[in-house]
Amino acid sequence: MLISGTAGGQGRAAAKLFAQEGATVVGCDIKAAENDETARMIAEAGGTMNALTLDVTDLVQARQWIDYAVSRYGGIDVLYNNAALERFAPFAEMSADDWHYAQRHEQDVVFFPTQAAWSHLIARGGGSVINTGSVSGMRGSERIGSIGHAAGKGAVIAMTKQLALEGAPHNIRVNAISPGPIDTPVTAAGLAADPNFRLTYEGWPLLHRTGKPDDVAYCALWLASDESGFITGINVPVDGGWSAKGGLTAKSGDLVGLQATTAS
Incomplete structure (x- = not known):
């Protein structure tokens, strides 16, 4: 199976989980050292991951990633x-x-690898494609200045439905996962820099905790497996219930009080 963005966060968690379950992982990232570290961790646990350094916003490099996996392992399943x-x-x-950067790094990273893999999935007799959306592509988000992110991820969710339609005659299932607040190295820096945003971020889910990369990885594992064999064209929010409600779980007054307590 192929996973992009395996240098850390949700991609690393997915690579480790899939390898633990017996998959041969071909991962890629623009961060070579961190990606190699993921491969080392998986090897130490007895799994297999090939770590490629490349940029899937570039069509040629995306094709190189797909072609490498096909030539080495004979095909693609996921x-x-x-x-x-x-x-x-x-x-x-x-x-x-910034607008064009956001669209390239939200949409092209789905379009190019999927298009490169499409003929190989057809030749294989089908497979599972899993796209990463976001709850920001489903509804507006407070504070984070999310217009570029919202547009990009909304497009990914729409692409997923169209790809599911076009893939169905070939037994290619296409689904999306839309994470909500998830603790990753990327989000950690922003949260540390803005305590008020941390209060907002942690107030989004119904379940009163921030999500973990493994929460997303387990959903991806299910969508890749035969257990979801009759499921295609859906978008699964992994968000602790955030998309089921409006506003913050905590009241604004609570946030002010909590911020004061945290500051003290």
Whole structure:
């Protein structure tokens, strides 16, 4: 199976889980050292991962990744489009460069690898494609200046439905996972820099905890398996219930009080 963005966070968690379950993982990332570290961790646990350093926003490199897996292992069963990068700014302040960066790193990272893998999945007799959306692509989000991220992930969710339709005659299932608040190295820096945003972020889920990368990885494992064999074209929010409600779980007054307590 192929997983993009395996240098850390949700991609690393998925690579470790799939390898633990017996899959041969072909992972890729632009961060060579961190990606090699994921492969080392998996090897030490008795699993197999090939770590490629490449950028799937580039069509040629995306094809190289797919072709490597096919030539080495004879085909593809599962493609997990996990990789993405974001830039955040309020709508009125977002530059054209940041807008285009967001769309390239949210949409192209799904389009290019999937298109490169499509003929191989057909030749294989089908398979499972898993795309990473976001709850930001489902509804508006407070504070984070999410217009670029929302547009990119909303497009991924829409692409998933269209790909499911076009893949069905070939037994290719295509589904999306939309994470909510998840603790990763990427989110950690933003949360540390803005205590008020941390209060907002941690107030989103119904379950009163922030998600972990493994929460997302277990959903991906299910979507890749035969246990979900009659499921295609869906978007699964892994968000602790955030998309089932409006506003924050905590009241604004509670947040102010909690912020004061945290600061003291």
